[in-house]
Amino acid sequence: ESQLNPNYNFDNFLEGDSNRLARSAGLAVANKPGGTSFNPLLIFGGVGLGKTHLAHAIGVDIKDKYPEKTVLYISAEKFTQQYIESVKKNTRNDFIHFYQLIDVLIIDDVQFFSGKSGTQDVFFHIFNHLHQNGKQVILTSDKAPVDMQDIEQRLLSRFKWGLSAELQTPDYETRISILKNKLYRDGVDMPEDIIEYVAKNIKSNVRELEGAIISLIAQSSFNKREVTIELATQIVEKFVKNTKREVSIDYIQKVVSDYFQMDVATLQSKTRKRHIVQARQLAMFFAKKYTKASLASIGSQIGKRDHATVLHACKTVDNLAETDKQFRKHLEDLTKKFSQ
Numbered sequence: 466e467s468q469l470n471p472n473y474n475f476d477n478f479l480e481g482d483s484n485r486l487a488r489s490a491g492l493a494v495a496n497k498p499g500g501t502s503f504n505p506l507l508i509f510g511g512v513g514l515g516k517t518h519l520a521h522a523i524g525v526d527i528k529d530k531y532p533e534k535t536v537l538y539i540s541a542e543k544f545t546q547q548y549i550e551s552v553k554k555n556t557r558n559d560f561i562h563f564y565q566l567i568d569v570l571i572i573d574d575v576q577f578f579s580g581k582s583g584t585q586d587v588f589f590h591i592f593n594h595l596h597q598n599g600k601q602v603i604l605t606s607d608k609a610p611v612d613m614q615d616i617e618q619r620l621l622s623r624f625k626w627g628l629s630a631e632l633q634t635p636d637y638e639t640r641i642s643i644l645k646n647k648l649y650r651d652g653v654d655m656p657e658d659i660i661e662y663v664a665k666n667i668k669s670n671v672r673e674l675e676g677a678i679i680s681l682i683a684q685s686s687f688n689k690r691e692v693t694i695e696l697a698t699q700i701v702e703k704f705v706k707n708t709k710r711e712v713s714i715d716y717i718q719k720v721v722s723d724y725f726q727m728d729v730a731t732l733q734s735k736t737r738k739r740h741i742v743q744a745r746q747l748a749m750f751f752a753k754k755y756t757k758a759s760l761a762s763i764g765s766q767i768g769k770r771d772h773a774t775v776l777h778a779c780k781t782v783d784n785l786a787e788t789d790k791q792f793r794k795h796l797e798d799l800t801k802k803f804s805q
């Protein structure tokens with residue numbers, strides 16, 4: 466049971482500037498698993514940019530070329546659950562042994578290992594064994610190794626042994642070809658200006674791009690609605706709004722601290738320096754505005770404050786926005802950043 470999804474392959478992983486390096490490295494690994502210096506191959510990038518698709522594509526291609534090899538795809542989350550289960554059942558050694566016998570191990574979303582020292586430890590041993598025996602390891606993550614948090618140093622250094630290849634947000638041409646490819650595969654015609662409209666307005670996530678075009682295909686094929694720019698606008702808006710709601714508190718803190726040219730640790734620190742306090746209050750304000758997190762949860766994530774502090778921060782931001790021109794400018798600049 467390889468757990469590979471044959472629908473995710475190289476043929477339908479469209480190439481563009483944003484993914485060329487990662488895609489080519491993936492192909493190189495698929496041609497010679499374990500036999501290139503891309504070991505491990507770590508594919509990293511934001512949500513919906515094709516990490517899972519590419520990881521499967523590599524596995525599927527290897528299985529095609531080397532049917533005798535054992536290839537296993539597993540999410541880091543499932544790997545973690547299996548490991549915990551094995552500890553409970555006293556079968557930790559069997560768990561390790563099972564993974565050490567695999568020729569090509571693909572683990573998706575390794576950022577999930579953050580803070581899980583038992584899982585990291587067991588993975589470290591499996592990784593070393595596979596690597597020493599010339600077996601291929603392929604990993605995906607939402608961050609580059611340098612930006613990973615709560616992952617042990619010895620594991621991070623292993624991640625850096627091979628190649629880290631980034632999947633970037635697709636440029637306009639790639640977005641157009643992804644949309645056209647989807648339409649072509651579904652045998653649907655769509656006016657050129659609609660395709661361009663969708664590609665222009667959904668920029669940061671291939672999953673959303675696909676979601677929008679699937680909605681449009683459904684409206685035209687099943688509801689027999691004429692696909693107009695108005696319909697496209699409604700559908701695109703739905704997807705773009707969804708993106709805004711998905712902003713994370715981590716991301717907000719990063720954007721706010723970048724804007725004030727400080728690091729996140731400073732923003733979270735206990736200092737009473739005015740500009741740092743204001744940066745922190747703005748982060749809390751945006752976290753309340755753009756996430757569904759409770760005040761208590763916002764407080765605990767932004768420097769371990771309580772819910773009353775967050776409430777106070779939000780009120781202060783409202784007040785300052787009315788009385789302090791400079792502050793209002795900060796608020797407006799940041800609001801723009803979050804609505805891009």
Ligand code: ADP
Nearest residue numbers: 477478479511512513514515516517518671672
């Ligand atoms: P991630 O794992 O990075 O969150 P996924 O691999 O799940 O992203 O990709 C999201 C969707 O976008 C999938 O349906 C995938 O097939 C599609 N996709 C991403 N990149 C491409 C690409 N270059 N060509 C075609 N489809 C793509």
Ligand code: MG
Nearest residue numbers: 516517518573
């Ligand atoms: Mg994924």
